[in-house]
Amino acid sequence: MKISLYIAKRYLFSPGSSNAINIITGIAAMGVVIGALSLFLVLSGFAGLKDFSLRYTSFFDPDLKISPSSGKTLDLTPKDREQLHTIEEIASYAEVVEERVFLEYKNKPKTAYIKGVSESYAQVIAPDSILIYGDWLGKNDFQIVAGNGISRELGMGVERTYTNFLGIYVPKPGKGIPSDASKAFRKQRVVPIGIYSVNEELDAKYVFSTIGMARNLLALSENQVSAIEIKLKNETGESEAVTKLATIFEDRAIIKNRVQLNETLYRMLNTENLVSYLVITLIAVIALFNVAGAIIMMIIDKKGNIKTLYNLGTSLPELKRIFLYQGLLMTVLGTILGLFLGLILILAQQHYGLLMITPSLAYPTRITPLSFIVVFLTITTIGGVASYLASSRINQKLLR
Structure with a gap:
């Protein structure tokens, strides 16, 4: 496992043999960052909007x-x-x-x-x-x-x-x-x-x-x-x-x-939140399957290295784990970067009002621990599935 993880890190952070591979990997990593960033912004925005809408009920009800x-x-x-x-x-x-x-x-x-x-x-x-x-x-x-x-x-x-x-x-x-x-x-x-x-x-x-x-x-x-x-x-x-x-x-x-x-209002806000989450998640699924494409291209690029490792005694499951770990590392690091950028944007919105509803009212946002957890689990799960599907392309036929 340690060897597989070490090689996965080397493959992730070292440039490929061609610019095309590097560009594809960069696009895949950017897709992870943007997916995590978008989902975090949506969840934080709806949390703020929900608080803003329900604030009036606490005044009156x-x-x-x-x-x-x-x-x-x-x-x-x-x-x-x-x-x-x-x-x-x-x-x-x-x-x-x-x-x-x-x-x-x-x-x-x-x-x-x-x-x-x-x-x-x-x-x-x-x-x-x-x-x-x-x-x-x-x-x-x-x-x-x-x-x-x-x-x-x-x-x-x-x-x-x-x-x-x-x-x-x-x-x-x-x-x-x-x-x-x-x-x-x-x-x-x-x-x-x-x-x-x-x-x-x-x-x-x-x-x-x-x-x-x-x-x-x-x-x-x-x-x-x-x-x-x-x-x-x-x-x-x-x-x-x-x-x-x-x-x-x-x-x-x-x-x-x-x-x-306020049952109707709560139901409406929760439904809108869920629909928005599903839409952004669908977009993230499409973006994160670029990770699968990048790993497949990396497998093709490293085909010679894979054969050498196999001939030196590395088992087929261990070879698959190398590229599974590579995809997981790309997903986890991209998610953390996306969350960090999202946090900066939300804080900037709260302090400087980057997006205004009216000239005097900034779009409400709220940062919650649940948003971090939901984004991290959603993106890493999708990225993990994509990485697993891509790493499964390594088989005996490839090693001939």
């Missing part, structure tokens, strides 16, 4: 969300509230009332959702992370915080003088068409005191209010909620918290974590 298993509301009894306070894994929870509403501001209409939240909502999410202008909700039931998309569409800003009001309308329950349209809706006039921004979809969907105002507008009792949003003390306590919550609410409610709340 709770660690756990309890929703009614049927109907629009869940009855939260005083006993339920007491039991929620006894769960050690829960740092804080907020009661939420949510419903579709009709907005009107200076004769401009828009449909949206009102999200009434209790005072503890500020401990479940960080309002400062989404608030871009004005103030967050206080105890005043006649104030709201609107999304940036709603604000732009209605031409509505933060009111300091309390001269312009936002009208919120909710249809009254009942059958048939009322004779007086003005009595068909419950109405509340409120003042926008803040503007938030999470992403384009959420910015155009919600207006936040106190839960008291939302309940009054929707004619709900103090025990009725649309959801309960929970902040955990740490992620490791999630399963224990879910088990205890399931005991409290039994079949009355559905409990989801952040991943389940």
